Amino acid sequence: MNTVETTLGPLGADRLGRVNAHEHLIIDGGYTVVKEPDFKLDSVEKAVEEVGYWKAAGGGLIVDTMPFGCGRNVDKLVAISEATGVPILVPSGFQKSSYYLPDHWQHRFDEETIAGLLIAELTEGADRNNYDTPVVDRSAVRAGFVKVAGDYQVVKPTTLKLIRAAGRAHRATGCPILVHTEMGTAGDELLDLLEEAGVPPSRVMLSHLDRNPDVFVHARLAARGALLQYDTPGRIKYQPESVLVRLMRDVIDAGFGANLLLGGDTARRSYWKAYGGGPGLAYILDTFDGRLREEGFTQDELNAIWTENPARWLGLTASTETAPSEERAASA
């Protein structure tokens, strides 16, 4: 595959720029916002300001990770891109179970039906109504990946069904898969189930793994080919950045620099400068990148994290040659 579908149309690896691999630009309603009003990110104007800081810091593609039923708004994502020139990857799929009411349709429909819904989002266009209404109204923009979510230490029965549906979507379209891990747990089990469903680990991004900053666990997941996504920079409530920097160094020194990705995951008003909060969506690039350089990370190591590894997850032929040959084969 040579291009990926974004809010600004299909883009090749050379057009991605530095990738924010896990972000939330719009959370426009849904049970998520009812549960926690700080998650309400419904303003295009505020998002344009915040993404402006990201662009000014040299940022490129943003992977938005709020799928069905959790306040996704495809038209607002497109509006942000049109105002800023920053491309956004539109998610399809599902957030973790606690963000849905227990009667959400994901629990009722079977694997094949859900796979059909995912495939249509990936090949025809993302539904503006998020499959929450009887009317499907497809955007001209297609979804770029499928998200599934594990729970703390376990994979619940509905999640297993959604993973199998995501596997069908991957087999039909070659789409990448993004996995929410709860506190970085159940990574091996999630990879096992995805592999059984036909998704090679090299096309799976495991999100939030740095909530469990354990290099032994991460090296084992990376040895299987999985991409490890970290997002605690600047969010000190989770852990000091020194722990994260040490973890990244250890993972790279263990030989897995081609598996690391960074995201902001700034899914709260209180994280955004545009709402008077911090550290801001651009922090991972305008501040944390500088710290990594000061702590001895090389340009090649940073290029891998920001551009080459995301391109490989997306199934694109990276513009710089670093991918191990077996991963290239797996993503072909």
Ligand SMILES: [Zn+2]
């Ligand atoms: Zn997130």
